Amino acid sequence: LYEVYSKNTKTSCEFMEKAKTVMPEGVTANIKSFAPHPIVMEKGHGAYLTDLDGNKYVDYLLSYGALMLGHGHPEIIEAITAQLHSDGTALFGTPHRLEVEMAQKVQEHYPSMELVRYTNSGTEATLLALRLAYSYTGKYKIAKFEGHYHGGYDQVLLSVNPPVNEAGPVNEPNAIIESKGVDPYHQEHTIILPFNNIEACADILTKYKDEVAAVVLEPIQGGFIPAEQSFMDGLRKLTEELGILLIFDEVKTGFRLGLGGAQSVYNIKPDLTALGKVVGGGFPVGIIGGKKEILMVSAPTSASDVFDNSQSKQSAAKDVLFHSGTYNGHPTILTAGLKTIEVLELEIDQVMETTDELKKGIEALFTAKGIAMKAVGKGTIFNVVLTEKEEILNYRDLQQSDFVTRKIIDFHLLNHGIYTKPLNRYSLSTVHGKKEIDLTLEAYENVLSKL
Numbered sequence: 001l002y003e004v005y006s007k008n009t010k011t012s013c014e015f016m017e018k019a020k021t022v023m024p025e026g027v028t029a030n031i032k033s034f035a036p037h038p039i040v041m042e043k044g045h046g047a048y049l050t051d052l053d054g055n056k057y058v059d060y061l062l063s064y065g066a067l068m069l070g071h072g073h074p075e076i077i078e079a080i081t082a083q084l085h086s087d088g089t090a091l092f093g094t095p096h097r098l099e100v101e102m103a104q105k106v107q108e109h110y111p112s113m114e115l116v117r118y119t120n121s122g123t124e125a126t127l128l129a130l131r132l133a134y135s136y137t138g139k140y141k142i143a144k145f146e147g148h149y150h151g152g153y154d155q156v157l158l159s160v161n162p163p164v165n166e167a168g169p170v171n172e173p174n175a176i177i178e179s180k181g182v183d184p185y186h187q188e189h190t191i192i193l194p195f196n197n198i199e200a201c202a203d204i205l206t207k208y209k210d211e212v213a214a215v216v217l218e219p220i221q222g223g224f225i226p227a228e229q230s231f232m233d234g235l236r237k238l239t240e241e242l243g244i245l246l247i248f249d250e251v252k253t254g255f256r257l258g259l260g261g262a263q264s265v266y267n268i269k270p271d272l273t274a275l276g277k278v279v280g281g282g283f284p285v286g287i288i289g290g291k292k293e294i295l296m297v298s299a300p301t302s303a304s305d306v307f308d309n310s311q312s313k314q315s316a317a318k319d320v321l322f323h324s325g326t327y328n329g330h331p332t333i334l335t336a337g338l339k340t341i342e343v344l345e346l347e348i349d350q351v352m353e354t355t356d357e358l359k360k361g362i363e364a365l366f367t368a369k370g371i372a373m374k375a376v377g378k379g380t381i382f383n384v385v386l387t388e389k390e391e392i393l394n395y396r397d398l399q400q401s402d403f404v405t406r407k408i409i410d411f412h413l414l415n416h417g418i419y420t421k422p423l424n425r426y427s428l429s430t431v432h433g434k435k436e437i438d439l440t441l442e443a444y445e446n447v448l449s450k451l
């Protein structure tokens, strides 16, 4: 299996040796690395990727879900080309039209985002959400869920993928640091909650209610393990009662679980919402929004005082949340994002249907082969989980699945031209259609016959 892989991707292997001389392990993000070597892609067109050896793959990674119109969608290319020609690179460093247009478009689908701010990534969006929560509540701990990812900074880089033998009691998980260099201080200040377990959340949050500013969660863990409706209802009620803010990290679910994201599907109004990925149309972006009174903490007071002098400005700074960024609200990115949303308004239902078709097709092949498997997911992302469990409700359930066989299947699929990073989820786009589904199911049939 791995011999065929290495033979097919020989040029990638050679390239990675060169890349290792300039970057640690040859990658710009740890997530891009996997053994024996990652495949180095050269081009993306529609639903397909082409690697350095000229192999073509149906792409289900889609840049970790970001590319909901596939690669190089002609309408996005046309829109950003026109924008660049007409406005210039348009990084004015001033307010501009597209910042308002995008905000209004987002509010149409996410009415809970009464005011918004732009950032350059999902990571920055959740980071700003936390700072808003601290400053609004005057409390400085946060609570996050075991197995949930919100970005790569200290407060949330705990218990994302912890070793189960160190993770502690199911009902009161330990805070496990995920990276070298994370300040151990955060083990005391980030409280870990068990997903889909409202009783345990109630016990923990009640204990820490005077210290916890906000609960942040992925409403669909990892983009594929859904919260139960009763859990969501319970969490909203609980946080309200305890005076804790509720932050929905919809970086993955935004415009993917439906146009209105998880908050629309679950009919829950979070206090703050972070968006990213899809809203950038393939470019780096984050949007953070929520209740007006919370966002107003970041309103600069100096803006209202023409003849302000530096002395009073400094005293005001203490009362305002600092938020800045050279590239925030980049016009070219907002153009790509607006075009993406416009296309999705017409085509998202079709992506849902294609995803369902693929899930059912794969499940049927596993059933025929007699291997216990679940296509776990909701909306336009799912994961292939090899499990005999009735339900996958959280991180611990997932850890009990068969990752070894899954990985073998994944490498076979790579050899058959189906791309996702081994063990990763499947994300779909508007340009994945019957042809791609047929190719994928054919590859699966072939692979399963080899097991």
Ligand code: PMP
Pocket (backbone or CB within 6 Å): 064, 121, 122, 123, 124, 126, 149, 150, 151, 152, 218, 249, 250, 251, 252, 276, 277, 285
């Ligand atoms: N939150 C979630 C739920 C994510 O999936 C991600 C990215 N995988 C992030 C935050 C961070 O976003 P970014 O990579 O744009 O910083």
